[in-house]
Amino acid sequence: MKDFAISDSPAVQAQLDRLGHLSVPQGRLGLDTIHALLARLGNPERHLPPVFHVAGTNGKGSTCTYLRYMLEAQGLVVHTATKPHLVRYNERIRLGGHLIADDMLAALLAEALDAGEDLSPSFFEVTTAALFLAFSRIPADACVIETGLGGRLDATNVIEAPAVTGLATLGLDHEAFLLAPEEGMPSDPLARIAFEKASIAKPDVPLVTMAYPEIAAQAVARTAAALGAPVLTRGDAWDATNGPDGIAYRDEAGSLNLPLPSLPGMHQADNAALAVAMLRHQQAVTVTPEAMARGLVAARWPARLQKLNAGPLTALAGNRTVWLDGGHNPDAGLAIARHLSGRPPVHVVIGMLANKDPGAILSPLGERVLSVTIVPAPGHDAHSPEDFAPFSAVPVTSSSNVAAALAALPPEGDVLITGSLYLAGDVLRRNDEIPD
Structure with a gap:
Protein backbone atom coordinates (compact mmCIF):
# COMPACT_ATOMS: atom_id res chain seq x y z
CA MET A 1 0.00 0.00 0.00
CA ALA A 299 -7.09 21.04 20.79
CA ARG A 300 -7.35 20.76 17.01
CA TRP A 301 -7.31 17.52 14.97
CA PRO A 302 -8.17 17.67 11.26
CA ALA A 303 -10.55 15.36 9.39
CA ARG A 304 -12.33 14.20 12.54
CA LEU A 305 -15.85 15.61 12.14
CA GLN A 306 -14.20 18.77 10.90
CA LYS A 307 -16.45 21.57 9.71
CA LEU A 308 -14.68 22.79 6.60
CA ASN A 309 -13.97 26.48 6.15
CA ALA A 310 -14.81 28.54 3.10
CA GLY A 311 -12.52 27.45 0.27
CA PRO A 312 -12.36 26.31 -3.35
CA LEU A 313 -14.16 23.02 -2.64
CA THR A 314 -16.79 24.21 -0.18
CA ALA A 315 -17.70 27.04 -2.57
CA LEU A 316 -19.04 24.35 -4.88
CA ALA A 317 -21.43 23.17 -2.16
CA GLY A 318 -23.22 26.50 -1.87
CA ASN A 319 -24.47 27.92 1.41
CA ARG A 320 -24.40 24.73 3.49
CA THR A 321 -22.27 23.02 6.10
CA VAL A 322 -19.69 20.54 4.83
CA TRP A 323 -18.41 17.99 7.34
CA LEU A 324 -15.21 16.01 6.76
CA ASP A 325 -14.42 12.78 8.56
CA GLY A 326 -11.88 10.10 7.67
CA GLY A 327 -13.88 7.36 9.40
CA HIS A 328 -14.07 3.97 7.72
CA ASN A 329 -15.23 1.40 10.29
CA PRO A 330 -18.50 0.73 12.19
CA ASP A 331 -17.45 2.52 15.39
CA ALA A 332 -16.59 5.62 13.36
CA GLY A 333 -19.94 5.36 11.59
CA LEU A 334 -21.79 5.32 14.91
CA ALA A 335 -19.83 8.36 16.12
CA ILE A 336 -20.67 10.27 12.94
CA ALA A 337 -24.35 9.33 13.21
CA ARG A 338 -24.51 10.50 16.83
CA HIS A 339 -22.94 13.83 15.90
CA LEU A 340 -25.34 14.42 13.02
CA SER A 341 -28.42 13.46 15.03
CA GLY A 342 -30.67 16.50 15.30
CA ARG A 343 -28.85 18.28 12.49
CA PRO A 344 -30.01 18.66 8.88
CA PRO A 345 -29.88 15.49 6.78
CA VAL A 346 -26.79 15.05 4.61
CA HIS A 347 -25.62 14.24 1.15
CA VAL A 348 -22.87 11.65 1.62
CA VAL A 349 -19.81 11.84 -0.62
CA ILE A 350 -17.80 8.73 0.14
CA GLY A 351 -14.57 7.14 -1.04
CA MET A 352 -13.64 3.98 0.84
CA LEU A 353 -10.79 1.51 0.41
CA ALA A 354 -11.86 -1.80 -1.05
CA ASN A 355 -10.76 -3.72 2.06
CA LYS A 356 -13.16 -1.79 4.34
CA ASP A 357 -16.80 -2.51 5.24
CA PRO A 358 -19.00 -0.57 2.76
CA GLY A 359 -21.85 -0.48 5.28
CA ALA A 360 -19.74 0.95 8.10
CA ILE A 361 -20.77 4.58 7.56
CA LEU A 362 -24.05 4.36 5.65
CA SER A 363 -25.82 1.86 7.90
CA PRO A 364 -25.63 3.97 11.10
CA LEU A 365 -26.75 7.10 9.21
CA GLY A 366 -29.90 5.39 7.97
CA GLU A 367 -32.66 7.77 6.91
CA ARG A 368 -30.52 10.86 7.53
CA VAL A 369 -28.96 10.35 4.08
CA LEU A 370 -30.36 12.41 1.20
CA SER A 371 -28.04 11.07 -1.47
CA VAL A 372 -24.91 8.96 -1.83
CA THR A 373 -22.14 9.77 -4.29
CA ILE A 374 -19.14 7.48 -4.62
CA VAL A 375 -15.77 9.02 -5.46
CA PRO A 376 -12.30 7.45 -5.77
CA ALA A 377 -10.03 7.07 -2.74
CA PRO A 378 -6.89 8.76 -4.10
CA GLY A 379 -4.11 6.31 -4.89
CA HIS A 380 -5.95 3.21 -3.63
CA ASP A 381 -8.36 0.53 -4.78
CA ALA A 382 -11.83 1.65 -3.69
CA HIS A 383 -15.36 0.29 -3.43
CA SER A 384 -17.73 0.72 -6.39
CA PRO A 385 -21.27 2.12 -6.16
CA GLU A 386 -22.63 -1.43 -6.34
CA ASP A 387 -20.86 -2.27 -3.09
CA PHE A 388 -22.69 0.50 -1.23
CA ALA A 389 -26.15 -0.01 -2.73
CA PRO A 390 -27.31 -2.69 -0.22
CA PHE A 391 -26.68 -0.27 2.65
CA SER A 392 -28.45 2.78 1.21
CA ALA A 393 -32.15 3.63 1.11
CA VAL A 394 -31.49 6.16 -1.66
CA PRO A 395 -29.92 5.64 -5.10
CA VAL A 396 -26.14 5.46 -5.18
CA THR A 397 -24.35 7.36 -7.92
CA SER A 398 -20.71 7.98 -8.73
CA SER A 399 -18.56 10.95 -9.64
CA SER A 400 -15.01 11.34 -10.88
CA ASN A 401 -13.94 13.50 -7.91
CA VAL A 402 -15.22 15.42 -4.89
CA ALA A 403 -15.43 18.74 -6.72
CA ALA A 404 -17.73 17.30 -9.38
CA ALA A 405 -19.80 15.53 -6.72
CA LEU A 406 -20.33 18.74 -4.74
CA ALA A 407 -21.20 20.76 -7.83
CA ALA A 408 -23.91 18.27 -8.80
CA LEU A 409 -25.75 18.15 -5.46
CA PRO A 410 -29.33 19.43 -5.14
CA PRO A 411 -29.74 22.52 -2.95
CA GLU A 412 -31.23 21.12 0.28
CA GLY A 413 -29.29 19.50 3.15
CA ASP A 414 -25.73 19.54 4.40
CA VAL A 415 -22.77 17.47 3.16
CA LEU A 416 -20.67 14.72 4.72
CA ILE A 417 -17.42 13.74 2.98
CA THR A 418 -16.11 10.51 4.50
CA GLY A 419 -14.80 6.98 4.08
CA SER A 420 -11.02 7.35 4.09
CA LEU A 421 -8.26 9.49 5.55
CA TYR A 422 -6.66 9.43 2.10
CA LEU A 423 -9.76 11.07 0.67
CA ALA A 424 -9.84 13.48 3.62
CA GLY A 425 -6.27 14.55 2.96
CA ASP A 426 -7.06 15.22 -0.69
CA VAL A 427 -10.10 17.30 0.34
CA LEU A 428 -8.06 19.40 2.78
CA ARG A 429 -5.43 20.04 0.14
CA ARG A 430 -7.98 21.06 -2.47
CA ASN A 431 -9.82 23.31 0.00
CA ASP A 432 -6.57 25.06 1.04
CA GLU A 433 -6.76 23.72 4.63
CA ILE A 434 -3.40 21.98 4.81
CA PRO A 435 -2.61 20.85 8.39
CA ASP A 436 0.23 22.73 10.06
Whole structure:
Protein backbone atom coordinates (compact mmCIF):
# COMPACT_ATOMS: atom_id res chain seq x y z
CA MET A 1 0.00 0.00 0.00
CA LYS A 2 1.36 3.41 -0.95
CA ASP A 3 1.08 5.52 2.17
CA PHE A 4 3.39 8.41 1.39
CA ALA A 5 2.94 11.94 0.06
CA ILE A 6 4.62 14.09 -2.47
CA SER A 7 6.73 17.01 -1.28
CA ASP A 8 7.67 20.42 -2.63
CA SER A 9 11.17 19.81 -1.26
CA PRO A 10 13.37 17.93 -3.76
CA ALA A 11 15.46 16.57 -0.86
CA VAL A 12 12.40 15.16 0.92
CA GLN A 13 10.91 13.87 -2.31
CA ALA A 14 14.07 11.91 -3.05
CA GLN A 15 13.66 10.05 0.25
CA LEU A 16 9.89 9.63 -0.18
CA ASP A 17 10.61 7.98 -3.52
CA ARG A 18 12.88 5.53 -1.72
CA LEU A 19 10.18 4.93 0.91
CA GLY A 20 7.66 4.29 -1.83
CA HIS A 21 9.54 1.19 -2.93
CA LEU A 22 9.33 -0.38 0.53
CA SER A 23 6.62 -2.75 1.70
CA VAL A 24 6.19 -5.42 4.33
CA PRO A 25 8.02 -8.50 3.00
CA GLN A 26 5.54 -11.29 2.39
CA GLY A 27 5.04 -13.39 5.50
CA ARG A 28 7.39 -11.41 7.75
CA LEU A 29 6.01 -10.45 11.15
CA GLY A 30 7.83 -9.40 14.28
CA LEU A 31 10.10 -6.72 15.68
CA ASP A 32 13.45 -8.22 14.68
CA THR A 33 14.01 -5.87 11.75
CA ILE A 34 13.16 -2.68 13.62
CA HIS A 35 15.41 -3.79 16.51
CA ALA A 36 18.26 -4.44 14.07
CA LEU A 37 17.75 -1.11 12.32
CA LEU A 38 17.64 0.85 15.57
CA ALA A 39 20.76 -0.92 16.85
CA ARG A 40 22.66 0.35 13.79
CA LEU A 41 21.39 3.86 14.57
CA GLY A 42 22.57 3.78 18.20
CA ASN A 43 19.23 2.72 19.73
CA PRO A 44 17.62 6.16 19.81
CA GLU A 45 14.43 4.65 21.28
CA ARG A 46 16.35 4.28 24.57
CA HIS A 47 17.07 8.00 24.78
CA LEU A 48 13.64 9.59 24.52
CA PRO A 49 11.85 12.06 26.80
CA PRO A 50 9.04 10.47 28.88
CA VAL A 51 6.76 8.62 26.46
CA PHE A 52 2.96 8.55 26.38
CA HIS A 53 2.18 5.53 24.17
CA VAL A 54 -1.37 5.09 22.81
CA ALA A 55 -3.05 2.24 20.91
CA GLY A 56 -6.66 1.50 19.96
CA THR A 57 -9.01 1.11 17.02
CA ASN A 58 -10.74 4.49 17.07
CA GLY A 59 -9.82 7.59 19.05
CA LYS A 60 -6.11 7.00 19.57
CA GLY A 61 -5.14 9.93 17.35
CA SER A 62 -7.56 12.23 19.14
CA THR A 63 -6.31 10.99 22.52
CA CYS A 64 -2.76 11.80 21.45
CA THR A 65 -3.91 15.25 20.37
CA TYR A 66 -5.48 15.97 23.77
CA LEU A 67 -2.32 14.77 25.51
CA ARG A 68 -0.21 17.06 23.39
CA TYR A 69 -2.36 20.13 23.94
CA MET A 70 -2.71 19.58 27.69
CA LEU A 71 1.03 19.06 28.10
CA GLU A 72 1.73 22.15 26.02
CA ALA A 73 -0.80 24.17 28.04
CA GLN A 74 1.37 23.36 31.05
CA GLY A 75 4.27 25.03 29.25
CA LEU A 76 6.04 21.77 28.41
CA VAL A 77 7.88 21.05 25.16
CA VAL A 78 6.25 18.05 23.47
CA HIS A 79 7.21 15.87 20.51
CA THR A 80 4.34 14.02 18.82
CA ALA A 81 4.18 11.09 16.41
CA THR A 82 0.79 10.40 14.82
CA LYS A 83 -0.34 8.60 11.68
CA PRO A 84 -1.27 8.57 8.94
CA HIS A 85 -0.48 11.95 7.45
CA LEU A 86 -3.27 13.70 5.58
CA VAL A 87 -1.41 15.93 3.14
CA ARG A 88 2.30 16.12 4.00
CA TYR A 89 4.46 13.30 5.34
CA ASN A 90 5.89 15.88 7.80
CA GLU A 91 2.64 15.59 9.79
CA ARG A 92 3.88 12.28 11.19
CA ILE A 93 6.68 13.95 13.19
CA ARG A 94 6.00 17.06 15.24
CA LEU A 95 8.88 18.56 17.21
CA GLY A 96 8.11 20.98 20.02
CA GLY A 97 4.70 21.72 18.55
CA HIS A 98 5.87 22.25 14.95
CA LEU A 99 5.95 19.94 11.96
CA ILE A 100 9.46 18.65 11.30
CA ALA A 101 11.33 20.87 8.84
CA ASP A 102 12.03 19.53 5.37
CA ASP A 103 15.81 19.61 5.69
CA MET A 104 15.80 17.63 8.94
CA LEU A 105 13.19 15.21 7.63
CA ALA A 106 15.18 14.49 4.48
CA ALA A 107 18.37 13.92 6.48
CA LEU A 108 16.74 11.59 9.02
CA LEU A 109 14.95 9.52 6.38
CA ALA A 110 18.20 9.18 4.44
CA GLU A 111 20.04 8.13 7.60
CA ALA A 112 17.47 5.45 8.43
CA LEU A 113 17.17 4.21 4.85
CA ASP A 114 20.93 4.00 4.40
CA ALA A 115 21.40 2.16 7.69
CA GLY A 116 18.80 -0.46 6.84
CA GLU A 117 19.39 -0.89 3.13
CA ASP A 118 20.23 -4.60 3.43
CA LEU A 119 17.56 -5.32 6.07
CA SER A 120 14.55 -4.81 3.75
CA PRO A 121 12.68 -2.70 6.31
CA SER A 122 9.09 -1.64 5.77
CA PHE A 123 7.78 1.87 5.22
CA PHE A 124 6.59 1.93 8.83
CA GLU A 125 9.87 0.68 10.27
CA VAL A 126 11.87 3.39 8.50
CA THR A 127 9.35 6.03 9.55
CA THR A 128 9.56 4.87 13.16
CA ALA A 129 13.35 4.87 13.13
CA ALA A 130 13.37 8.42 11.75
CA LEU A 131 11.00 9.74 14.40
CA PHE A 132 13.01 8.07 17.19
CA LEU A 133 16.15 9.75 15.84
CA ALA A 134 14.40 13.12 15.88
CA PHE A 135 12.90 12.67 19.35
CA SER A 136 16.23 11.53 20.82
CA ARG A 137 18.23 14.45 19.40
CA ILE A 138 15.90 17.40 20.05
CA PRO A 139 15.37 18.05 23.79
CA ALA A 140 11.78 17.95 25.05
CA ASP A 141 9.82 17.35 28.25
CA ALA A 142 7.62 14.57 26.86
CA CYS A 143 6.69 12.76 23.68
CA VAL A 144 3.35 11.35 22.59
CA ILE A 145 3.46 8.36 20.26
CA GLU A 146 0.55 6.71 18.46
CA THR A 147 0.78 3.13 17.26
CA GLY A 148 0.01 2.21 13.69
CA LEU A 149 -1.59 -1.20 13.13
CA GLY A 150 -2.30 -3.08 16.34
CA GLY A 151 0.39 -2.80 18.97
CA ARG A 152 2.15 -6.09 19.65
CA LEU A 153 4.00 -6.08 16.31
CA ASP A 154 3.86 -2.34 15.67
CA ALA A 155 7.28 -0.82 15.13
CA THR A 156 6.74 1.66 17.97
CA ASN A 157 6.42 -1.22 20.43
CA VAL A 158 10.20 -1.32 20.89
CA ILE A 159 9.79 1.45 23.48
CA GLU A 160 11.00 -0.17 26.68
CA ALA A 161 9.83 2.03 29.55
CA PRO A 162 7.12 4.55 28.70
CA ALA A 163 5.71 6.82 31.39
CA VAL A 164 2.23 5.45 30.75
CA THR A 165 0.37 3.51 28.06
CA GLY A 166 -3.22 4.05 26.95
CA LEU A 167 -5.83 2.01 25.13
CA ALA A 168 -8.63 3.82 23.28
CA THR A 169 -11.80 2.31 21.83
CA LEU A 170 -11.52 -1.26 20.53
CA GLY A 171 -13.27 -2.63 17.46
CA LEU A 172 -12.73 -4.67 14.33
CA ASP A 173 -10.46 -3.03 11.77
CA HIS A 174 -7.46 -4.03 9.67
CA GLU A 175 -8.63 -7.63 10.04
CA ALA A 176 -6.27 -8.94 7.36
CA PHE A 177 -3.33 -7.96 9.55
CA LEU A 178 -4.65 -8.15 13.10
CA LEU A 179 -6.63 -11.38 12.71
CA ALA A 180 -4.02 -13.25 10.67
CA PRO A 181 -3.92 -16.90 11.80
CA GLU A 182 -1.26 -17.51 14.42
CA GLU A 183 -0.94 -20.37 16.86
CA GLY A 184 -1.87 -19.61 20.46
CA MET A 185 -3.86 -16.47 19.67
CA PRO A 186 -7.39 -15.77 21.00
CA SER A 187 -10.04 -17.23 18.69
CA ASP A 188 -12.67 -14.53 19.21
CA PRO A 189 -12.01 -11.62 16.83
CA LEU A 190 -12.56 -8.83 19.39
CA ALA A 191 -10.47 -10.66 21.98
CA ARG A 192 -7.68 -10.99 19.42
CA ILE A 193 -7.84 -7.27 18.65
CA ALA A 194 -7.74 -6.51 22.38
CA PHE A 195 -4.72 -8.78 22.83
CA GLU A 196 -2.83 -7.21 19.93
CA LYS A 197 -3.41 -3.66 21.08
CA ALA A 198 -2.97 -4.26 24.82
CA SER A 199 0.43 -5.77 24.06
CA ILE A 200 1.98 -2.28 24.20
CA ALA A 201 1.81 -2.77 27.99
CA LYS A 202 5.15 -2.80 29.80
CA PRO A 203 6.22 -4.14 33.23
CA ASP A 204 5.14 -1.87 36.10
CA VAL A 205 3.90 0.81 33.66
CA PRO A 206 0.21 1.79 34.06
CA LEU A 207 -2.05 0.72 31.18
CA VAL A 208 -5.02 3.12 31.21
CA THR A 209 -8.04 1.86 29.28
CA MET A 210 -11.62 2.53 28.34
CA ALA A 211 -14.38 0.15 29.43
CA TYR A 212 -14.88 -2.74 27.00
CA PRO A 213 -17.24 -5.67 26.43
CA GLU A 214 -16.40 -8.55 28.75
CA ILE A 215 -14.56 -10.69 26.22
CA ALA A 216 -12.28 -7.78 25.27
CA ALA A 217 -11.82 -6.67 28.88
CA GLN A 218 -10.72 -10.17 29.85
CA ALA A 219 -8.23 -10.28 26.98
CA VAL A 220 -6.79 -6.91 28.03
CA ALA A 221 -6.50 -8.05 31.65
CA ARG A 222 -4.78 -11.33 30.71
CA THR A 223 -2.38 -9.61 28.34
CA ALA A 224 -1.42 -6.92 30.83
CA ALA A 225 -0.97 -9.46 33.62
CA ALA A 226 1.35 -11.55 31.46
CA LEU A 227 3.41 -8.43 30.74
CA GLY A 228 3.42 -7.28 34.37
CA ALA A 229 1.44 -4.08 33.83
CA PRO A 230 -1.28 -2.73 36.13
CA VAL A 231 -4.57 -2.05 34.32
CA LEU A 232 -6.52 1.11 35.17
CA THR A 233 -9.95 0.72 33.59
CA ARG A 234 -12.69 3.27 33.15
CA GLY A 235 -15.48 2.53 35.58
CA ASP A 236 -13.02 1.01 38.05
CA ALA A 237 -9.78 2.95 38.58
CA TRP A 238 -11.23 6.10 36.99
CA ASP A 239 -14.44 7.32 35.47
CA ALA A 240 -16.01 10.31 33.73
CA THR A 241 -19.52 11.57 33.15
CA ASN A 242 -19.96 13.58 29.97
CA GLY A 243 -22.68 16.21 30.06
CA PRO A 244 -23.74 19.06 27.80
CA ASP A 245 -21.62 21.51 29.78
CA GLY A 246 -18.48 19.53 30.56
CA ILE A 247 -16.74 16.41 31.80
CA ALA A 248 -17.02 15.32 35.43
CA TYR A 249 -13.84 13.28 35.91
CA ARG A 250 -13.00 11.28 39.04
CA ASP A 251 -10.37 8.86 40.35
CA GLU A 252 -8.73 8.01 43.68
CA ALA A 253 -6.89 11.35 43.69
CA GLY A 254 -10.12 13.34 43.50
CA SER A 255 -12.58 14.90 41.09
CA LEU A 256 -12.19 17.41 38.26
CA ASN A 257 -14.77 19.47 36.40
CA LEU A 258 -13.40 20.00 32.90
CA PRO A 259 -14.80 21.68 29.80
CA LEU A 260 -15.89 19.71 26.80
CA PRO A 261 -13.16 19.52 24.16
CA SER A 262 -13.36 21.74 21.12
CA LEU A 263 -13.50 18.75 18.74
CA PRO A 264 -17.14 17.95 17.88
CA GLY A 265 -18.89 14.74 18.88
CA MET A 266 -19.58 13.29 22.34
CA HIS A 267 -17.14 10.47 21.60
CA GLN A 268 -14.44 13.14 21.77
CA ALA A 269 -15.31 13.74 25.41
CA ASP A 270 -14.54 10.06 26.01
CA ASN A 271 -11.19 10.38 24.23
CA ALA A 272 -10.44 13.50 26.24
CA ALA A 273 -11.26 11.71 29.49
CA LEU A 274 -8.86 8.89 28.57
CA ALA A 275 -6.10 11.43 27.97
CA VAL A 276 -6.83 13.06 31.34
CA ALA A 277 -6.70 9.64 33.03
CA MET A 278 -3.33 8.93 31.41
CA LEU A 279 -1.94 12.21 32.74
CA ARG A 280 -3.34 11.49 36.19
CA HIS A 281 -1.80 8.02 36.38
CA GLN A 282 1.83 8.79 35.51
CA GLN A 283 4.59 10.48 37.47
CA ALA A 284 6.99 11.75 34.81
CA VAL A 285 5.47 15.22 34.44
CA THR A 286 2.94 17.37 36.28
CA VAL A 287 -0.07 18.87 34.53
CA THR A 288 -2.52 20.98 36.55
CA PRO A 289 -6.29 20.84 36.12
CA GLU A 290 -6.15 24.38 34.78
CA ALA A 291 -3.72 23.34 32.05
CA MET A 292 -5.88 20.32 31.25
CA ALA A 293 -8.89 22.59 30.78
CA ARG A 294 -6.97 24.98 28.52
CA GLY A 295 -5.59 22.12 26.45
CA LEU A 296 -8.96 20.46 25.88
CA VAL A 297 -10.46 23.69 24.58
CA ALA A 298 -7.44 24.50 22.39
CA ALA A 299 -7.09 21.04 20.79
CA ARG A 300 -7.35 20.76 17.01
CA TRP A 301 -7.31 17.52 14.97
CA PRO A 302 -8.17 17.67 11.26
CA ALA A 303 -10.55 15.36 9.39
CA ARG A 304 -12.33 14.20 12.54
CA LEU A 305 -15.85 15.61 12.14
CA GLN A 306 -14.20 18.77 10.90
CA LYS A 307 -16.45 21.57 9.71
CA LEU A 308 -14.68 22.79 6.60
CA ASN A 309 -13.97 26.48 6.15
CA ALA A 310 -14.81 28.54 3.10
CA GLY A 311 -12.52 27.45 0.27
CA PRO A 312 -12.36 26.31 -3.35
CA LEU A 313 -14.16 23.02 -2.64
CA THR A 314 -16.79 24.21 -0.18
CA ALA A 315 -17.70 27.04 -2.57
CA LEU A 316 -19.04 24.35 -4.88
CA ALA A 317 -21.43 23.17 -2.16
CA GLY A 318 -23.22 26.50 -1.87
CA ASN A 319 -24.47 27.92 1.41
CA ARG A 320 -24.40 24.73 3.49
CA THR A 321 -22.27 23.02 6.10
CA VAL A 322 -19.69 20.54 4.83
CA TRP A 323 -18.41 17.99 7.34
CA LEU A 324 -15.21 16.01 6.76
CA ASP A 325 -14.42 12.78 8.56
CA GLY A 326 -11.88 10.10 7.67
CA GLY A 327 -13.88 7.36 9.40
CA HIS A 328 -14.07 3.97 7.72
CA ASN A 329 -15.23 1.40 10.29
CA PRO A 330 -18.50 0.73 12.19
CA ASP A 331 -17.45 2.52 15.39
CA ALA A 332 -16.59 5.62 13.36
CA GLY A 333 -19.94 5.36 11.59
CA LEU A 334 -21.79 5.32 14.91
CA ALA A 335 -19.83 8.36 16.12
CA ILE A 336 -20.67 10.27 12.94
CA ALA A 337 -24.35 9.33 13.21
CA ARG A 338 -24.51 10.50 16.83
CA HIS A 339 -22.94 13.83 15.90
CA LEU A 340 -25.34 14.42 13.02
CA SER A 341 -28.42 13.46 15.03
CA GLY A 342 -30.67 16.50 15.30
CA ARG A 343 -28.85 18.28 12.49
CA PRO A 344 -30.01 18.66 8.88
CA PRO A 345 -29.88 15.49 6.78
CA VAL A 346 -26.79 15.05 4.61
CA HIS A 347 -25.62 14.24 1.15
CA VAL A 348 -22.87 11.65 1.62
CA VAL A 349 -19.81 11.84 -0.62
CA ILE A 350 -17.80 8.73 0.14
CA GLY A 351 -14.57 7.14 -1.04
CA MET A 352 -13.64 3.98 0.84
CA LEU A 353 -10.79 1.51 0.41
CA ALA A 354 -11.86 -1.80 -1.05
CA ASN A 355 -10.76 -3.72 2.06
CA LYS A 356 -13.16 -1.79 4.34
CA ASP A 357 -16.80 -2.51 5.24
CA PRO A 358 -19.00 -0.57 2.76
CA GLY A 359 -21.85 -0.48 5.28
CA ALA A 360 -19.74 0.95 8.10
CA ILE A 361 -20.77 4.58 7.56
CA LEU A 362 -24.05 4.36 5.65
CA SER A 363 -25.82 1.86 7.90
CA PRO A 364 -25.63 3.97 11.10
CA LEU A 365 -26.75 7.10 9.21
CA GLY A 366 -29.90 5.39 7.97
CA GLU A 367 -32.66 7.77 6.91
CA ARG A 368 -30.52 10.86 7.53
CA VAL A 369 -28.96 10.35 4.08
CA LEU A 370 -30.36 12.41 1.20
CA SER A 371 -28.04 11.07 -1.47
CA VAL A 372 -24.91 8.96 -1.83
CA THR A 373 -22.14 9.77 -4.29
CA ILE A 374 -19.14 7.48 -4.62
CA VAL A 375 -15.77 9.02 -5.46
CA PRO A 376 -12.30 7.45 -5.77
CA ALA A 377 -10.03 7.07 -2.74
CA PRO A 378 -6.89 8.76 -4.10
CA GLY A 379 -4.11 6.31 -4.89
CA HIS A 380 -5.95 3.21 -3.63
CA ASP A 381 -8.36 0.53 -4.78
CA ALA A 382 -11.83 1.65 -3.69
CA HIS A 383 -15.36 0.29 -3.43
CA SER A 384 -17.73 0.72 -6.39
CA PRO A 385 -21.27 2.12 -6.16
CA GLU A 386 -22.63 -1.43 -6.34
CA ASP A 387 -20.86 -2.27 -3.09
CA PHE A 388 -22.69 0.50 -1.23
CA ALA A 389 -26.15 -0.01 -2.73
CA PRO A 390 -27.31 -2.69 -0.22
CA PHE A 391 -26.68 -0.27 2.65
CA SER A 392 -28.45 2.78 1.21
CA ALA A 393 -32.15 3.63 1.11
CA VAL A 394 -31.49 6.16 -1.66
CA PRO A 395 -29.92 5.64 -5.10
CA VAL A 396 -26.14 5.46 -5.18
CA THR A 397 -24.35 7.36 -7.92
CA SER A 398 -20.71 7.98 -8.73
CA SER A 399 -18.56 10.95 -9.64
CA SER A 400 -15.01 11.34 -10.88
CA ASN A 401 -13.94 13.50 -7.91
CA VAL A 402 -15.22 15.42 -4.89
CA ALA A 403 -15.43 18.74 -6.72
CA ALA A 404 -17.73 17.30 -9.38
CA ALA A 405 -19.80 15.53 -6.72
CA LEU A 406 -20.33 18.74 -4.74
CA ALA A 407 -21.20 20.76 -7.83
CA ALA A 408 -23.91 18.27 -8.80
CA LEU A 409 -25.75 18.15 -5.46
CA PRO A 410 -29.33 19.43 -5.14
CA PRO A 411 -29.74 22.52 -2.95
CA GLU A 412 -31.23 21.12 0.28
CA GLY A 413 -29.29 19.50 3.15
CA ASP A 414 -25.73 19.54 4.40
CA VAL A 415 -22.77 17.47 3.16
CA LEU A 416 -20.67 14.72 4.72
CA ILE A 417 -17.42 13.74 2.98
CA THR A 418 -16.11 10.51 4.50
CA GLY A 419 -14.80 6.98 4.08
CA SER A 420 -11.02 7.35 4.09
CA LEU A 421 -8.26 9.49 5.55
CA TYR A 422 -6.66 9.43 2.10
CA LEU A 423 -9.76 11.07 0.67
CA ALA A 424 -9.84 13.48 3.62
CA GLY A 425 -6.27 14.55 2.96
CA ASP A 426 -7.06 15.22 -0.69
CA VAL A 427 -10.10 17.30 0.34
CA LEU A 428 -8.06 19.40 2.78
CA ARG A 429 -5.43 20.04 0.14
CA ARG A 430 -7.98 21.06 -2.47
CA ASN A 431 -9.82 23.31 0.00
CA ASP A 432 -6.57 25.06 1.04
CA GLU A 433 -6.76 23.72 4.63
CA ILE A 434 -3.40 21.98 4.81
CA PRO A 435 -2.61 20.85 8.39
CA ASP A 436 0.23 22.73 10.06
